[in-house]
Amino acid sequence: MxxxxxxxxxxxxxxxxxxxxAQYIARSLAPSGIDMYHQVVVGDNPKRxxxxxxxxxxxxxxxxxxGGLGPTDDDLTKETVAEALGKDLVLYDDEWERIVSYFxxxxxxxxxxxxxxxxxxxxxxxxxxxxxxAPGCIMEADGKAAILLxxxxxxxxxxxRDYAMPYLLRRSGHRLYSxxxxxxxxxxxxxxxxxxxxxxxxxxxTIAPYAKTGEVTLRVTARCQTDAEGEALVSPVISAIxxxxxxxxxxxxxxxxxxxxxxxxxEAKKTLAVAESCTGGRLADAFINYPGSSAYFIEGDVTYSxxxxxRRLGVRAETxxxxxxxxxxxxxxxxxxxxxxxxxxxxxxxxxxxxxxxxEPDKPVGTVFVALASADETVVKRLNLFGDRDRIRHxxxxxxxxxxxxxxxxx
Amino acid sequence: MxxxxxxxxxxxxxxxxxxxxAQYIARSLAPSGIDMYHQVVVGDNPKRxxxxxxxxxxxxxxxxxxGGLGPTDDDLTKETVAEALGKDLVLYDDEWERIVSYFxxxxxxxxxxxxxxxxxxxxxxxxxxxxxxAPGCIMEADGKAAILLxxxxxxxxxxxRDYAMPYLLRRSGHRLYSxxxxxxxxxxxxxxxxxxxxxxxxxxxTIAPYAKTGEVTLRVTARCQTDAEGEALVSPVISAIxxxxxxxxxxxxxxxxxxxxxxxxxEAKKTLAVAESCTGGRLADAFINYPGSSAYFIEGDVTYSxxxxxRRLGVRAETxxxxxxxxxxxxxxxxxxxxxxxxxxxxxxxxxxxxxxxxEPDKPVGTVFVALASADETVVKRLNLFGDRDRIRHxxxxxxxxxxxxxxxxx
Numbered sequence: 076m077x078x079x080x081x082x083x084x085x086x087x088x089x090x091x092x093x094x095x096x097a098q099y100i101a102r103s104l105a106p107s108g109i110d111m112y113h114q115v116v117v118g119d120n121p122k123r124x125x126x127x128x129x130x131x132x133x134x135x136x137x138x139x140x141x142g143g144l145g146p147t148d149d150d151l152t153k154e155t156v157a158e159a160l161g162k163d164l165v166l167y168d169d170e171w172e173r174i175v176s177y178f179x180x181x182x183x184x185x186x187x188x189x190x191x192x193x194x195x196x197x198x199x200x201x202x203x204x205x206x207x208x209a210p211g212c213i214m215e216a217d218g219k220a221a222i223l224l225x226x227x228x229x230x231x232x233x234x235x236r237d238y239a240m241p242y243l244l245r246r247s248g249h250r251l252y253s254x255x256x257x258x259x260x261x262x263x264x265x266x267x268x269x270x271x272x273x274x275x276x277x278x279x280x281t282i283a284p285y286a287k288t289g290e291v292t293l294r295v296t297a298r299c300q301t302d303a304e305g306e307a308l309v310s311p312v313i314s315a316i317x318x319x320x321x322x323x324x325x326x327x328x329x330x331x332x333x334x335x336x337x338x339x340x341x342e343a344k345k346t347l348a349v350a351e352s353c354t355g356g357r358l359a360d361a362f363i364n365y366p367g368s369s370a371y372f373i374e375g376d377v378t379y380s381x382x383x384x385x386r387r388l389g390v391r392a393e394t395x396x397x398x399x400x401x402x403x404x405x406x407x408x409x410x411x412x413x414x415x416x417x418x419x420x421x422x423x424x425x426x427x428x429x430x431x432x433x434x435e436p437d438k439p440v441g442t443v444f445v446a447l448a449s450a451d452e453t454v455v456k457r458l459n460l461f462g463d464r465d466r467i468r469h470x471x472x473x474x475x476x477x478x479x480x481x482x483x484x485x486x
Numbered sequence: 487m488x489x490x491x492x493x494x495x496x497x498x499x500x501x502x503x504x505x506x507x508a509q510y511i512a513r514s515l516a517p518s519g520i521d522m523y524h525q526v527v528v529g530d531n532p533k534r535x536x537x538x539x540x541x542x543x544x545x546x547x548x549x550x551x552x553g554g555l556g557p558t559d560d561d562l563t564k565e566t567v568a569e570a571l572g573k574d575l576v577l578y579d580d581e582w583e584r585i586v587s588y589f590x591x592x593x594x595x596x597x598x599x600x601x602x603x604x605x606x607x608x609x610x611x612x613x614x615x616x617x618x619x620a621p622g623c624i625m626e627a628d629g630k631a632a633i634l635l636x637x638x639x640x641x642x643x644x645x646x647r648d649y650a651m652p653y654l655l656r657r658s659g660h661r662l663y664s665x666x667x668x669x670x671x672x673x674x675x676x677x678x679x680x681x682x683x684x685x686x687x688x689x690x691x692t693i694a695p696y697a698k699t700g701e702v703t704l705r706v707t708a709r710c711q712t713d714a715e716g717e718a719l720v721s722p723v724i725s726a727i728x729x730x731x732x733x734x735x736x737x738x739x740x741x742x743x744x745x746x747x748x749x750x751x752x753e754a755k756k757t758l759a760v761a762e763s764c765t766g767g768r769l770a771d772a773f774i775n776y777p778g779s780s781a782y783f784i785e786g787d788v789t790y791s792x793x794x795x796x797r798r799l800g801v802r803a804e805t806x807x808x809x810x811x812x813x814x815x816x817x818x819x820x821x822x823x824x825x826x827x828x829x830x831x832x833x834x835x836x837x838x839x840x841x842x843x844x845x846e847p848d849k850p851v852g853t854v855f856v857a858l859a860s861a862d863e864t865v866v867k868r869l870n871l872f873g874d875r876d877r878i879r880h881x882x883x884x885x886x887x888x889x890x891x892x893x894x895x896x897x
Contacts (some may be wrong), residue, residue: 084696086705087508087512088525090508090509090513090514090516092509094505097501098503103501114523114526115524123524146675147695149695187677187679188679203620205874206873229874229877242631248784294806297501331757345514351767353774356769357768359766359770360766364876364879366840366841372791373793374789374791375766377656379783380780380785382784383784387798437504459823464777
C-alpha cells in the first residue's frame with residue numbers, strides 16, 4: 076500500500092511553523108510496511124490544493140492531509156478534497172451539537188462559521204477530536220481513501236494514533252508491535268557506535284534511533300500477527316540494548332524520565348521538594364504535569380535571586396560570598412535546605428549559568444550544578460552543558476531528574 | 487518570482503529526521519518577495535526525483551534542492567537535475583583538489599567515489615561548502631535556475647545564507663514586509679468572525695491567521711519596494727485590528743505574552759513573585775526563560791500541597807477548609823501571601839483542577855482561579871478551561887500572564 080502526505084498551510088510555506096506532523100506521520104508509517112514516496116506542502120489555495128489532491132490520488136492508495144480543518148474561510152481542505160472526490164458536504168447534526176455544547180460548556184459563544192466544521196460527505200467516517208473543535212474524517216472513493224486531520228500537533232497526534240493508524244493497518248493487513256527504549260546519559264552518536272552491529276541487523280524487528288533534546292530513544296518495532304509474537308521478537312533486542320548500555324537505559328516502555336521518577340516516588344511512598352535557580356520552575360513543572368503528583372510533591376522553590384535562596388532555603392550568605400550562587404556548595408545547601416523546609420524525603424536543586432550572558436572564567440555559560448539531598452547523603456554533580464538558554468535549562472532539568480531516577484531505580 | 491523547494495532523502499520519508507531545512511529556507515524567502523507555493527519531499531529514487539524536477543520547473547522560476555550531494559550511489563540529485571536540464575557533468579580540477587586536501591587535512595583517505603562531488607555542468611556556479619565535502623551549485627537554463635544545496639543543516643544554512651540567498655535577491659526585484667499581531671482572550675473563530683470584512687479584503691497587505699495553544703496570531707504582510715512603504719501599507723491594517731479587538735491585542739511586533747510582561751516589568755522597574763498550584767512551575771519558567779529576568783523575578787513558590795500553601799504563603803487553614811484550595815479566596819490569599827513573603831511589587835497566583843480526575847460538581851476539571859496582587863488591589867479571575875492536563879495548565883499560565891499584562895500595559 077502506498078500513502079502520500081499533503082500538509083496544507085500557508086504558514087508552512089512561510090516558515091512560520093516547523094512541519095513536525097510530517098515527521099510524526101512518516102515515523103509512524105515507516106515500520107508498518109505502508110510505503111510513502113512523496114510528502115507535499117501546499118498553501119491554503121483551492122487551485123493548487125486541487126492539483127495536489129489529483130496528483131496524489133494518481134500515485135497513492137491513501138492520501139493523508141494535515142491542516143485546513145479550522146472555521147475560517149482559509150480552511151478549505153475538506154471542501155477541496157470532497158469536491159475532487161465528487162462528494163457533497165452535508166451538516167452532521169450530532170457533530171454540530173457536539174461543537175455547540177463544547178463551546179457553551181466552556182462559557183464561549185459559538186460563531187456561525189464554526190458550522191463548516193460539522194459538515195462532511197454523507198458517507199464519511201468521522202474521526203473524533205477530543206482536543207479541539209475540528210473533527211477529522213476519512214473519505215473513501217474508488218477503493219482509495221483520503222484521511223483528513225487537523226493541523227495542530229496536539230490534535231493531530233492523538234487522532235492519527237487512535238483512529239487513522241488503526242484504519243491504515245486494517246486496510247494494509249499488517250499489525251505492528253513497538254516498544255521504546257529510553258536512554259539518558261549517553262549521546263546519540265555513542266549509542267549508534269556501541270549498538271552498531273545490532274542496528275545493522277535491522278530486518279524484523281527494526282530499530283529506529285531518534286533524538287530528543289538531551290536524550291536518545293530507540294523504537295524497536297516488529298511486524299507480526301499478534302502482540303505476543305511481537306513481544307517475542309522485540310524482547311531479545313531490548314535485552315541486548317540494555318546489556319550494552321546498562322543503567323543509561325531508564326525505561327523500555329516509552330515513559331519519560333520525569334514519569335519514571337513520578338511512578339518510582341509513588342511506589343516508594345516517598346515525598347519530594349525541589350529548589351530551582353537556573354531551571355526556574357521547569358523541574359517542578361515536569362512532575363506536576365503528571366496527574367497524581369500531589370501524592371509526593373510537597374513544594375517547589377524557584378529561588379532565582381540570592382535573597383530567595385537565603386530566605387526560603389537557608390543558603391548561608393558566606394557560601395554565596397565565598398563560592399558564588401553557581402557552585403557545588405550552593406547547590407548542596409539549596410537541596411539540603413529545601414529538604415528540611417519541606418520536610419520531604421528527597422530534595423532536588425539546580426543552579427547554573429544558562430546564558431547567553433554571564434559565567435565566570437572557570438565556570439562558563441553551561442556550567443550547572445544539580446544536587447539531590449536524601450536521608451543518607453547529598454549528591455552534587457557538575458555539568459558542562461551546551462546550546463542556547465532553553466536547551467541548557469532543559470538538559471539541566473533532565474540531569475536533576477536523572478539523579479533522582481538513579482537513586483530510586485538502580486542499586 | 488516563484489521558487490519551489492525539493493528536499494531529497496529517504497530518511498525524510500521514513501521520519502528519521504525532522505525537515506528543519508524546509509522551515510529555514512521558507513522563513514528566509516518569506517520577507518524577500520519570492521513566492522513559494524510548493525514544498526516537496528522525495529526519496530533517493532531517480533525516476534521519482536526526475537518527475538519532481540520536471541513538475542517543479544513547469545510551475546516555478548527557481549527550484550531549490552536540499553540533499554543528495556554526497557559521495558554514495560544513493561546521492562543523485564546533481565546527476566538527475568543536470569540530466570533534466572540537458573547538461574553534462576565535467577570534473578572541476580580545482581574542486582577535486584579542494585576535496586582531496588579537505589580529507590588529508592582531517593587525516594582521512596579520500597575514496598574514489600568522492601570524485602563525483604567535484605563534477606558539475608561546465609557552466610555551473612559553484613557554491614563553496616566550508617563545513618563539508620559537497621560543494622553546492624547553481625545551474626541556469628531557459629531563464630530558470632536550479633540551486634542545489636547539501637542536506638545537513640550545518641552545511642546548508644551557511645551556504646544558503648551566504649551564496650544562494652544573495653543570488654535569489656539579485657534575481658528578484660521586490661520584497662515583503664511583515665508584522666505579527668498577537669492576540670489573547672479571544673478565540674481563533676471569534677477573531678475570524680469579528681475581522682471578517684477586513685480578512686476578506688486581503689490583497690496587499692494580506693492577513694494570515696494562525697493559532698498557537700490558547701492564542702491567536704495574525705501575520706500582516708505587504709508587498710513593497712522598501713520597508714517604509716511596507717510599514718505604510720501594514721500600519722493602517724494593524725490599527726484596524728486593534729480597534730476591533732481592543733486590549734485583546736497584546737503586541738504588534740510578534741512578541742510572546744511572557745516577553746511583553748518581561749519587558750514591561752523591566753521598564754516599570756517593578757518586581758514579581760509567583761505562587762503556583764495547578765501551573766506548578768510553568769509560570770516561573772515562562773519568565774526565567776528570558777535572559778535578564780533576574781532584574782525583577784524575586785521568587786516562585788510551587789505550593790502544590792495545602793501544607794506548602796499554608797507554610798510558604800500563609801494561606802489560612804480555615805480558608806482551605808471552608809472554600810477549598812480551588813477557590814477565589816485561596817487564590818487571593820496565595821497572591822497576597824506570596825507578594826508579602828517576597829516583598830515584591832506584584833504577585834501572581836494560580837490554583838485549579840487540571841485533571842484528568844478531580845474537580846467538584848460546581849467546579850469541574852478546567853476550573854482555575856488566577857490572581858494578581860499589587861499594592862492597590864488584588865484581582866482574581868475564574869476560568870473555565872478545556873483540553874487535556876497540559877493544555878489546561880498552559881492556558882492557566884497564559885491567563886495569569888494576561889492579568890499582569892493588562893495591569894502593566896493597559897489603562
